[in-house]
Amino acid sequence: VVVQARAAIIALPPPLAGRLRYRPALPALRDQLTQRTPMGTITKVHCLYPTPFWRDAGYSGQVTNYHGVLGTVFDNSPADGAVGVLLGFIEGDVAREWGSRTREERRVAIVAELTDYFGAAAAHPTEYIEQSWADEEYSRGCYGSFMPPGVWTGFGPALRAPIGRLFWAGTETATEWSGYMDGALQSGERAAHESLAALGLQSGAM
Ligand SMILES: Cc1cc2nc3c(=O)[nH]c(=O)nc-3n(C[C@H](O)[C@H](O)[C@H](O)COP(=O)(O)OP(=O)(O)OC[C@H]3O[C@@H](n4cnc5c(N)ncnc54)[C@H](O)[C@@H]3O)c2cc1C
Structure with missing residues (x-):
């Protein structure tokens, strides 16, 4: 199935988002972030x-x-x-x-x-x-992915930064209750506002 869209929100934990194939390839900082944020066991x-x-x-x-x-x-x-x-x-x-x-x-x-x-x-x-x-194939661990020492300081800016028309949601990207359901909801609203603003459809302010 091929779906065409003007923007996409990737709502996956970073390590699972890193398993998707992107064309063009993601910038190095974002890809290397996904290499360094394992799921818990x-x-x-x-x-x-x-x-x-x-x-x-x-x-x-x-x-x-x-x-x-x-x-x-x-x-x-x-x-x-x-x-x-x-x-x-x-x-x-x-x-x-x-x-x-x-x-x-x-x-x-x-x-x-x-x-x-x-x-x-x-x-x-x-x-x-x-x-x-x-x-579980589409979770590969829980409660979420986490950042070992050095990842936030070295790769943190790539966690939420949109790349072109790709936007990042998922509880790991939340500024509150990261790792929990509440964080997942907050991140979804933020990414929705970001994408609408980028398409000129609505203010990105939250
Ligand atoms: C056992 C367990 C207990 C938990 N207990 C609590 C709790 O008590 N309270 C709490 O607040 N939170 C709890 N959590 C955490 C909570 O479930 C997560 O924070 C929340 O589900 C994250 O939501 P999300 O939308 O970011 O990601 P997810 O819920 O992980 O959603 C990602 C979705 O993407 C799908 N997916 C993966 N790969 C692909 C792909 N390639 N293509 C298409 N789809 C894909 C997955 O199947 C999944 O449905 C628990 C989690 C687990 C596993």
Whole structure:
């Protein structure tokens, strides 16, 4: 499919934007920025239970453990408590280490941690669901891409600067809540205003 347009907004994390093919090729600073902003390594896990039983014991369901398989745990049950859902994240080095193990090994280790935190009722989830975001072809990691030391100071000006009629959106380009949904929305509005202004259709002021 060939689509012709007067302007384009690329709303991808920089490392994924760098995988697109541009003609003419992008300026060096922009391309090298995309070479230096990796996605984080996160596996997201959900354990389902008949009820959010931990609430009865007065627990929030929230845990932070720098030494666990799950770095963080949250109560992700619906507000009415119709089903119990504990959500956890395996993060960074731990996600890479446990990513080389089997799903069953991860399930056993994670259920053991939840049982340690919340008691025997956590030992038998009705479902165990996991997603390695680094394995997802069109994400290749999360929660977003980040800048290792030296990238912002060396390549930062290329993050948002339009190139001809190409404009850059995506949460990584946000000036507030970068890496979050709110940042994605802010960046989309900014890029829309920029492109409209460039086409002479509307002020770029926000
Ligand atoms: C597991 C997880 C938990 C998160 N938790 C939170 C949270 O609690 N709160 C919060 O605010 N944020 C959270 N985030 C971050 C939030 O999801 C992102 O900040 C937000 O989705 C970024 O939006 P975006 O539009 O910039 O990019 P994305 O949502 O990444 O959108 C980019 C889109 O481009 C598509 N795409 C990729 N390559 C191509 C291609 N070549 N051609 C066409 N399309 C392509 C992708 O499929 C995707 O749909 C979480 C993210 C993850 C993965």
